[in-house]
Amino acid sequence: MLQDFARAIKGRVILPNNQDYDTARKLFYGGFDRKPKAIVRVKDASDVQKTIAFTKENNYELAVRSGGHSVAGYSVIDDSIVIDFTDMRQLEIDTELKTAWAEPGLTSGEVTNELDKHNLVLGFGDTGSVGSGGITLGGGVGYLVRKFGLTIDNLLAAEIVTADGKILRIDKDNHPDLFWAIRGGGGNFGVVTKFKYQLHDLAECYGGMMFLPATAEVIAGFVDIAQKAPDELSTIINIMPTPPMPGIDKDQIGKLSVIALMVYAGDPKEGERVIAPVRALAKPIVDMVKPMRYKEIYFPEDESYHPKAVGLNLHLNTIDFNLAKIIAHLNSIDAPMRALQLRVLGGAMSRVPIDETAYANRKAPIMANIAAFYGTEDERKARQQWAESFAKLLDQGNPAVYVNFLGLNEKDRIRDAYPGKTWERLVEVKKRYDPANFFHNNANISPTPVRQIHPAQRSK
Ligand SMILES: Cc1cc2nc3c(=O)[nH]c(=O)nc-3n(C[C@H](O)[C@H](O)[C@H](O)COP(=O)(O)OP(=O)(O)OC[C@H]3O[C@@H](n4cnc5c(N)ncnc54)[C@H](O)[C@@H]3O)c2cc1C
Structure with a gap:
């Protein structure tokens, strides 16, 4: 057969x-x-x-x-x-209209590298090996989020095969409900075989990675600078043990650092000026922030790297915490990789109307990810508990979650990725295009509302 x-x-x-x-x-x-x-x-x-x-x-x-x-x-x-989709990696770039049709087997890094040849960019996430297919369908939060919005804010059209086997070209005028739903609703509505993106001009920019001491002042100061910066600046900081790297003192390895990744998507000289206050927060441990091509923000990756990780995604209203406690929590376990990641949002992403796409958590000012690697099953359980108690510490009552960072055991939080009327609207589209829930191996949008428990409220 x-x-x-x-x-x-x-x-x-x-x-x-x-x-x-x-x-x-x-x-x-x-x-x-x-x-x-x-x-x-x-x-x-x-x-x-x-x-x-x-x-x-x-x-x-x-x-x-x-x-x-x-x-x-x-x-x-x-x-x-x-x-x-490994063997579907075609990319057709229209340099005049500044658009591209991309097949989903392309990674974020592959698309970015090709666009670079034409001084064009499109924002995906923080890692080049992430597939363009999955990241686009969930939203896409990366280094251009404040300047050009989420990946889906740059999606113009798609080709999709629906549960009844139809091949549809969808956009704002053709099957607008389905086009709305795939922009954030993940793989619930069909299998996308091509995406059409709006591209943006960007030749040189200013950015890269900087290691700073992990102090409360640096963390609070960094977030403040990133929030007040112009939209050109998008940042991600990881507060985590310092990995061995050229230029890093032996004594620092394994101790917490603030690893800041930054892209100023504009004139490098202006970028240098905007980032200057970050350099003034503390003497950087390592400073690799410089004029660069946008593609350089994706670091080379080792294909044999398959870490086992627990993680939790949250949204914060402010960084106004007892940050000493946060640092102490990060130091309370000995996982070689344990991190609190903070992404300052806002900018272009937050100006797109809430009902424009299925990604409705647009107003939260900061996204946080808690992560830790594990080896054994006992470690997994302990680190999951650590992550959950960390979430409790960080909880500010904002239940928002990003669907692409939801783990397997977090089905009860899917609803929180789609607040307000978004969920009901998604359920309606699901009923229309996939009434039997054929596409259910995903962060599933089923016709039956799911029970929600915020991780901070979960019993251990
Ligand atoms: C190391 C790492 C870093 C990350 N960083 C970021 C980040 O910075 N920003 C961000 O926004 N996200 C980030 N993510 C999350 C990422 O966006 C999601 O995991 C995304 O689903 C990965 O896409 P993929 O194509 O590689 O995944 P896959 O595992 O291939 O797909 C994931 C799911 O998406 C759906 N899907 C994928 N392709 C299609 C398709 N063509 N048609 C229909 N459904 C499809 C399916 O339901 C599938 O199960 C990161 C993930 C990792 C592991």
């Missing part, structure tokens, strides 16, 4: 007895050992159509994978058929 199906499509079907099966079923995060029935390396929308039909006929589970960075591991499921 699978053999007949394999012959009927243009792409390649990888089965458990194939040599590359174990590599193909790997996800970015370790800790998942899922064994799908088949991994279908589709070549075009008609392959996707046929795979959906085959999966339905046989009553199999379906998973969809673009870059494999799902935090919850949704993109490879046991006994499922996986639609895998």
